[in-house]
Amino acid sequence: DAGVTQSPTHLIKTRGQHVTLRCSPISGHKSVSWYQQVLGQGPQFIFQYYEKEERGRGNFPDRFSARQFPNYSSELNVNALLLGDSALYLCASSPDRGQNIQYFGAGTRLSVL
Amino acid sequence: DAKTTQPPSMDCAEGRAANLPCNHSTISGNEYVYWYRQIHSQGPQYIIHGLKNNETNEMASLIITEDRKSSTLILPHATLRDTAVYYCIVRPGTGKLIFGQGTTLQVKP
Numbered sequence: 754d755a756g757v758t759q760s761p762t763h764l765i766k767t768r769g770q771h772v773t774l775r776c777s778p779i780s781g782h783k784s785v786s787w788y789q790q791v792l793g794q795g796p797q798f799i800f801q802y803y804e805k806e807e808r809g810r811g812n813f814p815d816r817f818s819a820r821q822f823p824n825y826s827s828e829l830n831v832n833a834l835l836l837g838d839s840a841l842y843l844c845a846s847s848p849d850r851g852q853n854i855q856y857f858g859a860g861t862r863l864s865v866l
Numbered sequence: 867d868a869k870t871t872q873p874p875s876m877d878c879a880e881g882r883a884a885n886l887p888c889n890h891s892t893i894s895g896n897e898y899v900y901w902y903r904q905i906h907s908q909g910p911q912y913i914i915h916g917l918k919n920n921e922t923n924e925m926a927s928l929i930i931t932e933d934r935k936s937s938t939l940i941l942p943h944a945t946l947r948d949t950a951v952y953y954c955i956v957r958p959g960t961g962k963l964i965f966g967q968g969t970t971l972q973v974k975p
Contacts, residue, residue, distance in 0.1 A: 757909070786962065795953060795965030796910065809962055843909050851960035857909030 755780070757846050757858035765864045766834050774829040774861045778846030784808075785827040786855060787819055790841040802827055803850040831863075839865045870954045872969045878948075880975050884941040888954030891935040898959045899930060899937045903950040904968070910953065913939065944973045 758777045766772050778785050784803040788796035801809035802821035821827045825846075831838055841862050845855035871889040878884040890899065900915040914921055914928045916937075921928045927940040941948055953968040 788963075788965075795951075795968055796963070798962040798964065801962060811962065845909070845963075852962075853959060854912050854915075855963060856912065859907075859909050 757844055757856055759842075759844050759858040759861050761861060762859070763862045763864075765866060767866050768834055768836060770834050771830065771832045772834060772863060774831075774842050774844075774863070776827045776829070776844030776846075776858060778825050778827070778844075779848075779856055782846035782848050782856070783825055784847040784850055784852050785821055785825065786845045786847070786852065787827070787829045788843040788845065788857075789813070790843060790860070791837075792840070796843055799829070801852065808850065834865045836865050839863060870956055870966055872952075872954050872966065874967065875970045875972070877972050877974055878941075878944045880946060880973055881943055884944040884948065884971055884973070886939040886941075886952050886954075886969050886971065887936065888939070889936045890954070890956045893934050893956050894958070896958050897956050899928065899934075900955040900957060900963070901926070901928065901939045902953045902955065902963070902965075903948075904953070905947075905950040910963075910965075913952075944971075946973050946975065949973045 760775045786801040787799040790796040798811040800819045805821045816832045819829045841860040843860045845857045847855050901913040902910040904910045916928045930937045951968040
C-alpha cells in the first residue's frame with residue numbers, strides 16, 4: 754500500500770508569492786495534519802483536518818490556510834511568502850480523529866528567495 | 867503537554883544496543899510516551915508508545931520507570947540505518963505532536 758504522498762518534492766518561490774502544497778493520505782485515513790520543520794528544529798504543528806473540517810490549529814499567522822477534500826486529500830496554502838517560510842512541510846495522516854499514531858510523508862522542501 | 871528533555875547527541879557501535887533516555891518529570895496520569903525518529907531527508911517515523919507498562923515491538927523496546935518521570939528507548943541491535951534524530955513526545959494519546967530537539971543518534975561501524 755502507498756504511504757502518505759506529498760507534492761511537489763521541492764519548490765522555489767520568491768517573497769510575496771503564494772504556494773499550494775498537496776498531500777494524499779494513506780488509503781482509509783481520514784485525518785490529515787500539517788507540520789513545518791525549519792532547518793535544525795523539530796516539526797511544528799500547523800493544522801489538523803478530520804472529515805473535511807479543521808480540528809486544530811497551531812500558532813501560525815493567517816497567511817497559512819488549508820483544506821481537506823471529500824477524498825481526504827489536503828492542500829496547504831501559504832500567501833505572501835516570507836523568507837522565514839523556507840522549511841520542510843510535512844503532512845501526516847491517521848485513521849482516526851484522535852491521531853493516535855501519525856504516518857508522515859517525505860515532505861515538500863520550500864525555499865523562498 | 868508535558869515537556870521532555872533528551873540529550874542532544876549519542877553514539878552507538880553497530881550491533882550493540884542503543885539506549886536513548888528521556889526525562890518527562892511533569893507527565894500527567896493520562897499522558898503517553900511516544901517515540902518517533904527522523905532519518906535524514908525523510909518524514910518522522912513512528913516507533914513505539916506506552917503509558918506505564920514496558921512495551922516491545924519489532925523495532926524497539928520502551929522502558930518506563932515506575933514513577934513515569936523518565937523512559938528509555940532501546941534499539942537492541944543498532945545498524946547504520948538506525949542513524950537518525952529520535953524524538954520523545956509526551957501527549958494524552960490524541961491530538962497534535964509537539965516535537966522538541968530530539969537526540970541525534972550516530973551508529974558507527
